[in-house]
Amino acid sequence: MIELDLMPFTLSGLDTERPIVIAGPCSAESEEQVLKTAKKLQKQDVQIFRAGIWKPRTRPNSFEGVGKKGLAWLQTVKKELGMYTSTEVANSQHVEDALKHDIDILWIGARTTVNPFAVQEIADALKGVDIPIMIKNPINPDINLWIGAIERINQTGIKRIVAIHRGFNVYNKSLYRNNPKWHIPIELRLQIRDIPLFCDPSHIGGKRELISPISQQALDLNFDGLMIESHIDPDNALSDASQQITPETLGSILSDLILRDEKVTTEDLADLRKQIDELDDTILEILSERMQIASQIGQYKKEHNVTIFQADRFDEILTKRIRQAIDLGLTEKFVKTIFTNVHEESIRHQNKTMNK
Numbered sequence: 001m002i003e004l005d006l007m008p009f010t011l012s013g014l015d016t017e018r019p020i021v022i023a024g025p026c027s028a029e030s031e032e033q034v035l036k037t038a039k040k041l042q043k044q045d046v047q048i049f050r051a052g053i054w055k056p057r058t059r060p061n062s063f064e065g066v067g068k069k070g071l072a073w074l075q076t077v078k079k080e081l082g083m084y085t086s087t088e089v090a091n092s093q094h095v096e097d098a099l100k101h102d103i104d105i106l107w108i109g110a111r112t113t114v115n116p117f118a119v120q121e122i123a124d125a126l127k128g129v130d131i132p133i134m135i136k137n138p139i140n141p142d143i144n145l146w147i148g149a150i151e152r153i154n155q156t157g158i159k160r161i162v163a164i165h166r167g168f169n170v171y172n173k174s175l176y177r178n179n180p181k182w183h184i185p186i187e188l189r190l191q192i193r194d195i196p197l198f199c200d201p202s203h204i205g206g207k208r209e210l211i212s213p214i215s216q217q218a219l220d221l222n223f224d225g226l227m228i229e230s231h232i233d234p235d236n237a238l239s240d241a242s243q244q245i246t247p248e249t250l251g252s253i254l255s256d257l258i259l260r261d262e263k264v265t266t267e268d269l270a271d272l273r274k275q276i277d278e279l280d281d282t283i284l285e286i287l288s289e290r291m292q293i294a295s296q297i298g299q300y301k302k303e304h305n306v307t308i309f310q311a312d313r314f315d316e317i318l319t320k321r322i323r324q325a326i327d328l329g330l331t332e333k334f335v336k337t338i339f340t341n342v343h344e345e346s347i348r349h350q351n352k353t354m355n356k
């Protein structure tokens, strides 16, 4: 586990009940679009408004954001509606400009998190500042780059840090725009227990119809918040049109979400967990017994000059167990991973015996 000096994501007057929602257009396009969207989002009880001002795009000649002038529009949202505002920063100049315009929360995008130099530059620009910073996962599935960015920002003195899961780049076409690889944010939470986790279903799904199921999945995994792209006229959005939804659609998605508690005390669950504990005991005892037999085989192989690795025998085991596993309702991938690991461990035991 990694110990960081973190504080919960709080802002005065912010309703911190799960899920905390941050919503707004992918990009600020005009003052009118920003204000109209913010007003409609406020009607849906959204308290934190987001809008991209500087947009890192894959190829040049796409809309790259309105730049600094958009910050003034966000300031107007804050002044007129009392909403909290947030935007993405990718370098120290962005940080300076955003702070000058009283932006409440900044986030570091996936294309910036991949670059420790850029993250450090942002961290240096944030010295002495006390606002929440949200850090999206890097575009490649490297948990250490994500952790490294969180550490760099924390070391600068920022304590309110949020990790945003926005999925990982995929080369081949798939259902998702960015592969969620849920095990990575789960691992992040296991390593940094206190980090609030938000999910960005707009970037994971890339399509409007996926926002609801991905948001539900995030809540089922105990995520604390959601960052969702919302535009008054999604079809005509200047960037990422296919993944933006109207404030009204956002409202209905949010009200349909099922909230589940982490803590449970019911007898039934305690009983089922007891059964799992007993089965886990048995699994470990059996594995240990199997390794003892493998060591005996190792002793036999040593005395009779037989090689440790027996490819045909292992193939035979794997084929048989995969067939059996499918009949038992387990997946081939799962059983293959287990038996390959068991085999590796068995070889380690035999190596030890042979070289005693």
Ligand SMILES: O=C(O)C(=O)C[C@]1(C(=O)O)C=C[C@@H](O)C=C1
Pocket: 294, 297, 298, 308, 309, 310, 311, 313, 314, 317, 342, 343, 346, 347, 350
């Ligand atoms: O059958 C053997 O020769 C073993 O040593 C057992 C075992 C196994 O653990 O399943 C281990 C190593 C071999 O490569 C094949 C199988």
